[in-house]
Amino acid sequence: MSKKKGEKKEKAGRKKAPGGAHDLAPALAGAARSMRTVHSRNLLEAGLYSGQDGVILELAEGEALTPGELAHRLGVKAPTMTRTIGRMEAQGFVQRKPDGGDGRQVKVHLTPLGLHSLEKINLATAATNSKALEDFSDKEIRTLLKLLKALNRNLIGEAQSEDEEEVVTD
Template sequence: MAESTSEAERDPGAREREATVPVPGAAAGGPISHAIFRLARLHRMFAGQLLRRIGLHPGQELVMMHLWELGPQRQIDLVRLLDSDAATMTRTVRRLEQAGFVRRRPSPTDKRASLIEPTAASYALRREVERIWIQLEDISATGFSDDERADALAVLERLEQNLVRADARPPEPDTGH
């Protein structure tokens, strides 16, 4: 009896081209959107694995990056910088505070606000975060030439600009479809 061979066995590159999440028929009209969804999910998963080793969760490193770069910030300013929402930022800052990576101190200019500032312990973490981001970039762009990396970045930036522009437009009336 002849054994059947899968496409991956016949074509070793086929497994690399397969979607990690099946594309449902309802998504057939949005192949780029579905690919973005799959890519974002995988990227976050790998980031989570790498960051977990140093005691962070995805997104927390972005808060730390801004604090290291800009110094103490009001929480509302972090919300704006990261295009987040207040509840998510509150949880993120609380967790970073419990881990000893940030502390709150009263704002010298606004008695109602406090500033979130990185601690000395967080500065020791900075090199690890930078190393993880380099590793994540290498994982994501393995096999890309310098030109392909530049092209990929340009396409991603254009997709982002399209979505930012669409978000700025007034909503279209619902046609009932």
């Protein structure tokens, strides 16, 4: 079966555009993985392990928190947080102290070394951001942030509805 010249051109013009919506999840996951890898390397150069920056930043808000509160705020499981706190305590970044109001609870406090590490975290974060946004214009950065925030809002709604479904019992 032969095709007319006009039909061939029309079909060629309908080529699938690169970068369709089906490419979003793998592209975003790859970018997030690369960002975490570079950020982890920058933190390690500052004497910190990945994840410790989040603990320090939460505690730097000024309030001592229980390990459970930290785990919840950072979106990790309690045993993971307990191991992280143990490592950070051994490094001198945090200290566990009994809660004055409830002796059964402990609260995690920043030490002076932990507080001093804020500058290192900020430098590591700035280096990571600088590398990630290399060759981006200010307008592109604003657009990227706007789109990522919108994407996150969409996904948070989905994640919350899934959490609500899990809570329902018969």
